[in-house]
Amino acid sequence: AQSVTQLGSHVSVSEGALVLLRCNYSSSVPPYLFWYVQYPNQGLQLLLKYTSAATLVKGINGFEAEFKKSETSFHLTKPSAHMSDAAEYFCAVSGTSGYALNFGKGTSLLVTP
């Protein structure tokens, strides 16, 4: 079975500051890991995914995440926050690429001027 834990239900950063959203996973098989962003009343947009290739994954909108097996982590970062980054972010895991995902509880990112 696979699961993810997102640390911090709410994160607040200043515009221009580093964004760090934490995600730890648990998986009995090599995991496929994903980060999604959700804006209010909208569906999910894929930011990036890890599928056992490079451990540092670059995504859209300047986001990236690093897979660290030793720490069972897949934290999402962005060097400089923009106001438009304010949204809900979900980390998700699957045991097989393209199959059902188990989502974390989400982290709400607030960006202040």
Added chain:
Amino acid sequence: GAVVSQHPSWVICKSGTSVKIECRSLDFQATTMFWYRQFPKQSLMLMATSNEGSKATYEQGVEKDKFLINHASLTLSTLTVTSAHPEDSSFYICSARDNTADTQYFGPGTRLTVL
């Protein structure tokens, strides 16, 4: 990129009625589609896996007779909420697995409100 649509985007119905939600893969074939529900301020929970031409697989705790899933073609899966009640009000999101790309794409979601 691949597109998944859902219809309707929102629906309001009276308690006791049934509501059908469609999920379509617009430019790829999807043998497998997934249905999730999301309560306000919460995460997505997998309800069922829909397989073209066969019965859906429901997650534990999801009533199959209440949430009817039909996947009659490689581009369409439907979720019917039967005898809807206010507690069924939620955001329903589908996703479709692209057979060739081995990647999952999400629809924009359907907001169901049961009065």
